[in-house]
Amino acid sequence: MKVLVTVKRVIDYNVKVRVKADNTGVDLANTKMSINPFCEIAVEEAVRLKEKGVATEVVVVSIGAKACQEQIRTALALGADRGIQIDTELNLDSLQVAKLLAKVVEEEQPGLVIMGKQAIDSDNNQTGQMLGALTNMPQGTFASELVIENGKAKVTREIDGGLQTVELSMPAIVTTDLRLNEPRYAKLPNIMKAKRKPLVVKAAADFGINLTSSVEVLKVAEPAKRDGGEMVDSVEALVAKLKDEAKVI
Amino acid sequence: MTILLIAEHDNSAVKADTLKAVNAATAIGGDIHVLVAGANCSAAADEAAKISGVAKVLVADNEAYEHQLAENMGLLVSDLGKDYSHIVSPATTTGKNFMPRVAALLDVAQISDIIAVHSEDSFDRPIYAGNAIATVKSSDAIKVLTVRVAAFSEAGTDGSAEVVAVDAVHDAGISSFVSAELTKSERPELGAARVIISGGRGMQNGENFKLLEGIADKLGAAIGASRAAVDAGFVPNDMQVGQTGKIVAPELYIAVGISGAIQHLAGMKDSKVIVAINKDPEAPIFQIADYGLVADLFDVLPELEAAL
Numbered sequence: 001m002k003v004l005v006t007v008k009r010v011i012d013y014n015v016k017v018r019v020k021a022d023n024t025g026v027d028l029a030n031t032k033m034s035i036n037p038f039c040e041i042a043v044e045e046a047v048r049l050k051e052k053g054v055a056t057e058v059v060v061v062s063i064g065a066k067a068c069q070e071q072i073r074t075a076l077a078l079g080a081d082r083g084i085q086i087d088t089e090l091n092l093d094s095l096q097v098a099k100l101l102a103k104v105v106e107e108e109q110p111g112l113v114i115m116g117k118q119a120i121d122s123d124n125n126q127t128g129q130m131l132g133a134l135t136n137m138p139q140g141t142f143a144s145e146l147v148i149e150n151g152k153a154k155v156t157r158e159i160d161g162g163l164q165t166v167e168l169s170m171p172a173i174v175t176t177d178l179r180l181n182e183p184r185y186a187k188l189p190n191i192m193k194a195k196r197k198p199l200v201v202k203a204a205a206d207f208g209i210n211l212t213s214s215v216e217v218l219k220v221a222e223p224a225k226r227d228g229g230e231m232v233d234s235v236e237a238l239v240a241k242l243k244d245e246a247k248v249i
Numbered sequence: 250m251t252i253l254l255i256a257e258h259d260n261s262a263v264k265a266d267t268l269k270a271v272n273a274a275t276a277i278g279g280d281i282h283v284l285v286a287g288a289n290c291s292a293a294a295d296e297a298a299k300i301s302g303v304a305k306v307l308v309a310d311n312e313a314y315e316h317q318l319a320e321n322m323g324l325l326v327s328d329l330g331k332d333y334s335h336i337v338s339p340a341t342t343t344g345k346n347f348m349p350r351v352a353a354l355l356d357v358a359q360i361s362d363i364i365a366v367h368s369e370d371s372f373d374r375p376i377y378a379g380n381a382i383a384t385v386k387s388s389d390a391i392k393v394l395t396v397r398v399a400a401f402s403e404a405g406t407d408g409s410a411e412v413v414a415v416d417a418v419h420d421a422g423i424s425s426f427v428s429a430e431l432t433k434s435e436r437p438e439l440g441a442a443r444v445i446i447s448g449g450r451g452m453q454n455g456e457n458f459k460l461l462e463g464i465a466d467k468l469g470a471a472i473g474a475s476r477a478a479v480d481a482g483f484v485p486n487d488m489q490v491g492q493t494g495k496i497v498a499p500e501l502y503i504a505v506g507i508s509g510a511i512q513h514l515a516g517m518k519d520s521k522v523i524v525a526i527n528k529d530p531e532a533p534i535f536q537i538a539d540y541g542l543v544a545d546l547f548d549v550l551p552e553l554e555a556a557l
């Protein structure tokens with residue numbers, strides 16, 4: 001079974017973002033960029049399936065400018081077999097990304113697609129579900145456990161009230177939650193080997209998809225600032241403040 | 250202009266999330282129709298009919314919708330939604346699961362997690378873990394929106410909408426429900442609680458969360474947790490507050506043994522009053538706390554319980 005994994009290049013999760021002074025977006029110049037953490041979990045899951053003999057090949061795809069090849073190489077160093085970069089300078093919406101991915105699915109015919117549940121820049125949490133709808137594949141979103149058995153995918157999902165398990169016919173889409181696994185670190189020899197693994201580049205413009213977004217960003221602003229308050233030196237003082245000043249208890 | 254709002258419910262009752270989403274829809278304007286899709290869900294539909302501002306309730310009562318599987322819900326809602334100007338749902342794990350399928354089937358974008366409505370086509374939503382707020386404008390004929398419920402108050406319940414059955418049955422036949430393991434608790438849900446007390450890695454183990462329970466009982470509070478506490482297995486996943494967990498905005502949020510990583514702050518920084526208890530005076534949580542107490546939580550929690 002071939003597994004397709006998607007990775008997005010995003011600002012590193014440890015970096016505090018700055019909103020640009022002209023309110024057109026956030027300042028990404030000279031900031032550390034990484035694989036979206038949920039995508040890293042997706043790569044790890046796919047590699048584990050290969051190590052267990054369930055998957056035969058792990059193909060990783062990223063859509064973005066040339067720089068996202070760095071994240072594809074990271075995925076290759078973690079154990080993916082080959083990469084596809086769909087080249088575009090545009091900031092695509094989840095729908096356009098899903099449409100491009102649907103074309104990749106059509107061409108590659110994977111038995112399973114593993115994606116992050118959410119990109120930590122847009123915080124959209126949409127692309128996997130959209131890809132599911134476009135390809136008529138079932139989905140196991142927010143997965144904390146994945147078992148492939150008898151040609152079905154059994155997915156345990158983290159939901160608001162606890163956990164839910166669903167069974168999906170295959171091919172299927174799984175989107176990862178934090179508890180699915182703990183990604184490994186790439187070892188130096190694997191980082192070297194990854195440089196020689198195949199990576200093809202395709203132009204997004206060649207897919208015959210309308211890449212203009214129907215959602216225009218009018219403004220990006222700082223959230224309302226929250227100032228630190230005061231320190232109290234005892235439980236007694238804290239309870240008094242909550243009662244008399246804040247009046248919340 | 251008519252809005253189709255998909256109710257969050259458990260077949261017998263509608264959740265508070267639905268009432269909050271109705272308030273967001275009211276801010277958009279136009280008639281509001283609420284869809285209750287489930288199995289044996291007439292009690293939930295009757296409740297939905299009482300929500301103030303709702304003009305009509307559609308009930309799709311069929312086994313195919315019992316667990317609101319995304320594949321079936323996607324087909325149902327995209328079919329029913331064709332003639333509406335907006336399709337809205339709360340950004341719960343249910344809404345997040347099926348709404349993007351609806352949008353893709355209708356070939357329109359989805360705007361996730363709106364926190365403010367400017368007009369019928371322009372909304373605010375947080376990005377980058379709430380470190381920036383984007384104002385976006387949609388030119389789609391049908392706007393598909395999920396609502397960050399913590400940003401809206403609940404609609405009233407003095408309505409009396411007509412209830413209409415929907416006969417369409419959409420069963421994609423590609424997924425099935427196996428089981429659910431739902432956390433049972435006598436306490437209020439995180440999303441609905443007036444007070445939340447959360448524990449982090451500093452709690453050291455699950456047993457120590459008992460120290461929070463006594464306080465929660467006295468304050469009628471819900472108990473939350475940081476990712477570190479969930480990952481370590483102290484408490485179940487549904488207690489995680491943060492960018493990728495639950496987003497809450499209670500009157501009072503007490504963070505105990507939580508450092509205040511941006512991903513945690515993203516889920517609670519809109520709380521009205523924040524209290525931080527941490528033994529490290531440099532912990533970032535103090536930068537946003539209204540009241541900070543530098544102390545060992547194992548000394549302080551029993552004292553706090555006694556003082557309440």
Ligand SMILES: Cc1cc2nc3c(=O)[nH]c(=O)nc-3n(C[C@H](O)[C@H](O)[C@H](O)COP(=O)(O)OP(=O)(O)OC[C@H]3O[C@@H](n4cnc5c(N)ncnc54)[C@H](O)[C@@H]3O)c2cc1C
Binds near residue numbers: 529
């Ligand atoms: C993609 C992604 C998504 C994430 N999503 C979330 C999310 O939704 N929610 C979330 O919470 N995190 C999330 N995180 C994790 C986040 O980055 C932090 O790792 C996490 O919040 C840390 O949890 P913590 O504060 O409990 O642990 P720590 O950072 O380890 O802090 C523990 C604190 O306890 C204090 N302490 C220890 N002992 C005591 C004591 N005896 N008395 C008093 N204080 C004590 C310490 O001083 C310290 O400040 C996410 C991370 C990533 C990469």
Ligand SMILES: Nc1ncnc2c1ncn2[C@@H]1O[C@H](COP(=O)(O)O)[C@@H](O)[C@H]1O
Binds near residue numbers: 128
């Ligand atoms: N530009 C992209 N390239 C590759 N994968 C992407 C891209 N955008 C989104 N994805 C995938 O879709 C997931 C969810 O993203 P989103 O819906 O934007 O929150 C991400 O974790 C990725 O796995």
